Amino acid sequence: MFELTSSIRENAPSMGQVMLDIVDLKKVYPTPKGDYVVLEDLQLQIKKEEFVTIIGHSGCGKTTLLSMIAGLNKISGGAIVLNGQPIIGPGPDRGVIFQSPSLLPWMTALENVMLAVNQVYPKATKTQKLDVAKYYLAKVGLSNDINKKARELSQGMQQRVGIARAFSLKPKVLLLDEPFGMLDSLTRGELQDVLLEVWNKEKITAIMITHDVDEAIFLADRVIMMTSGPKAQIGKIEEIKFERPRDRKSIIEHDDFYHYRKSLIDFLEH
Amino acid sequence: MKTSTIELNQKLETPGIFTSLLTKFRGNKPKTVATDLGSKVKNALLILGSIILFFAFWHFGSKALFNIEANVMIEAARKEGGDAAALATKNCIATGDLSCKPNALPSPADVWNAGLSMYKDYQVLSASKRKFYEETAQVNAQLKAQGKKTMVYTGRSSFVDRIGKSLLTVFAGVILAMFISIPIGILVGLNDKVKLMFNWIIQIFKPVSPVVWFLLVYMIIKTISKNIEMDKSFIICTVAVALCSMWATLVNTSVGVASVDKDYLNVANVLQLGFMKRIFKIILPSSLPMIFTGLRVTVSVAWMVLIAIELLAQSPGLGSFVWEEFQNGASDSNAKIIFAMFVIGIIGFLLDKIMLALQKTMVYSK
Numbered sequence A: 001m002f003e004l005t006s007s008i009r010e011n012a013p014s015m016g017q018v019m020l021d022i023v024d025l026k027k028v029y030p031t032p033k034g035d036y037v038v039l040e041d042l043q044l045q046i047k048k049e050e051f052v053t054i055i056g057h058s059g060c061g062k063t064t065l066l067s068m069i070a071g072l073n074k075i076s077g078g079a080i081v082l083n084g085q086p087i088i089g090p091g092p093d094r095g096v097i098f099q100s101p102s103l104l105p106w107m108t109a110l111e112n113v114m115l116a117v118n119q120v121y122p123k124a125t126k127t128q129k130l131d132v133a134k135y136y137l138a139k140v141g142l143s144n145d146i147n148k149k150a151r152e153l154s155q156g157m158q159q160r161v162g163i164a165r166a167f168s169l170k171p172k173v174l175l176l177d178e179p180f181g182m183l184d185s186l187t188r189g190e191l192q193d194v195l196l197e198v199w200n201k202e203k204i205t206a207i208m209i210t211h212d213v214d215e216a217i218f219l220a221d222r223v224i225m226m227t228s229g230p231k232a233q234i235g236k237i238e239e240i241k242f243e244r245p246r247d248r249k250s251i252i253e254h255d256d257f258y259h260y261r262k263s264l265i266d267f268l269e270h
Numbered sequence B: 001m002k003t004s005t006i007e008l009n010q011k012l013e014t015p016g017i018f019t020s021l022l023t024k025f026r027g028n029k030p031k032t033v034a035t036d037l038g039s040k041v042k043n044a045l046l047i048l049g050s051i052i053l054f055f056a057f058w059h060f061g062s063k064a065l066f067n068i069e070a071n072v073m074i075e076a077a078r079k080e081g082g083d084a085a086a087l088a089t090k091n092c093i094a095t096g097d098l099s100c101k102p103n104a105l106p107s108p109a110d111v112w113n114a115g116l117s118m119y120k121d122y123q124v125l126s127a128s129k130r131k132f133y134e135e136t137a138q139v140n141a142q143l144k145a146q147g148k149k150t151m152v153y154t155g156r157s158s159f160v161d162r163i164g165k166s167l168l169t170v171f172a173g174v175i176l177a178m179f180i181s182i183p184i185g186i187l188v189g190l191n192d193k194v195k196l197m198f199n200w201i202i203q204i205f206k207p208v209s210p211v212v213w214f215l216l217v218y219m220i221i222k223t224i225s226k227n228i229e230m231d232k233s234f235i236i237c238t239v240a241v242a243l244c245s246m247w248a249t250l251v252n253t254s255v256g257v258a259s260v261d262k263d264y265l266n267v268a269n270v271l272q273l274g275f276m277k278r279i280f281k282i283i284l285p286s287s288l289p290m291i292f293t294g295l296r297v298t299v300s301v302a303w304m305v306l307i308a309i310e311l312l313a314q315s316p317g318l319g320s321f322v323w324e325e326f327q328n329g330a331s332d333s334n335a336k337i338i339f340a341m342f343v344i345g346i347i348g349f350l351l352d353k354i355m356l357a358l359q360k361t362m363v364y365s366k
């Protein structure tokens, strides 16, 4: 079923190689009071199949950075290079999951995912496409609700559909902007596990913004800490060396967890 | 009744297991149903009362106007032929004879009778129409076989036929208005340059009166239809109604399209949806509530201007009926006009109800 490879996945670098290279990135927002420089001289390399989380104070420019990687926001200076190609616009090679689930409320869960699948596999048969969509909806635990209208689903379920939709694009990079910020902690934990499971299976690169220190450590290979704006940059990078697959309980009890936690909090409170 | 429920509540408020059991069984449910029913009955009574008041005011008002007209007639007769003539006129008026009926605002009863007589007229006319087609059936079949035009009934339209004609015209007009205003509204909402190009047109032509639209459409259709066989007055009415009523839908569509949630557009961008998919999968569904609000206004405006436009275009609908009756000046013309007024009002009200029901099914809660 997944032999339906889209051309997007060709000539991808092998694991461990740099796949996303951000060089001298700058972003300026023109405001009535003059230009506001959000990011300047920002450098960041992200390796293939890596999971990085980005943490930083509110308003420092995290969303701005992510939306530029997504191609939804214009770059003012520097470049973002994905597999040797500078990013010029949005595309299904980069799946995006926003803080609000941003499903189309008048469509069912299945239709929302099918909208994505239709774009990525234009040549597949209807049954093949339905199989792909249902596969990912099952992966996020929604097999029984695929025909419910998106507006009838709870926030947590909507975000699950959002995850299924993003993964069904078979993206090279998955971009997540505080995707679980609006959920209660129980649902958040569940969805973190879902996310890790699918990410691990699909072997893609994930970049996720979060404001939750524990979440940042639990999910990431590296936690990227951004300095406060204006002219924000990468302040510090913490490598998280826990084995995968990770078990929440044993990680929380691990001594290193507190070491990482202190490192992050020290940076943020600095 | 009200006091007894209050007493019951007060009794129930005494603490104890028994009370809580009581509340469980007597519960809040029957009480709320009762008050709901009560307020419904009260509302219905209010409406009924206002209807009675309305007709009473109308009845006595028309009687007063009738008396004024009658007195004028009697005094005029007195001036001409003395007291004897005045008495004769007075007696004549009292008999209700048509020859000396004062021409005043018809009473509710007059209007009701006019309605009944129009219904009888409808039965007579439709019978004669049926007879005509029965008699000409053979000839028409022959004509059809020879490829010639068949004979058509050309008699007077009954009131019911006119209602049908008006409804057909307004329906056609609204459909035409939709086909013009929704695509333009989408383009205006999507693109600021298109908006600049259309804005002055919208601003200038939106407030133009139906009469002027009719004249404009008449000028154009008159030329176009020179060599073409068509129901000219119907087409003129339809186009004029569309041009008068389409503005609300146009403006609402453009606003709805311009204010589509940015998240949805981001989804479209990430998925790189094509232009058509973007319109039909994202933009139209999300602006549907706005479009429907506009359409509702369009329908009510269309119905309102239709009457005036039919009058001018001499299309055999309700508008021209009112005008013809006014010029006819028969003894029951005024009553017929007022009967038509009620029919027009009720149809307009029903159209709005239908649109409201449609709109409700379209509006989704996020």
Ligand SMILES: Nc1ncnc2c1ncn2[C@@H]1O[C@H](COP(=O)(O)OP(=O)(O)O)[C@@H](O)[C@H]1O
Pocket: A029, A030, A031, A036, A038, A056, A057, A058, A059, A060, A061, A062, A063, A064, A065, A229
């Ligand atoms: N479209 C915009 N125009 C002007 N200023 C903006 C715009 N978007 C964001 N900003 C400003 O840029 C800064 C960074 O915003 P953002 O990237 O959303 O921060 P974060 O996601 O880290 O909270 C904020 O100060 C915000 O006010």
Ligand SMILES: [Mg+2]
Pocket: A062, A063, A064
């Ligand atoms: Mg943000």
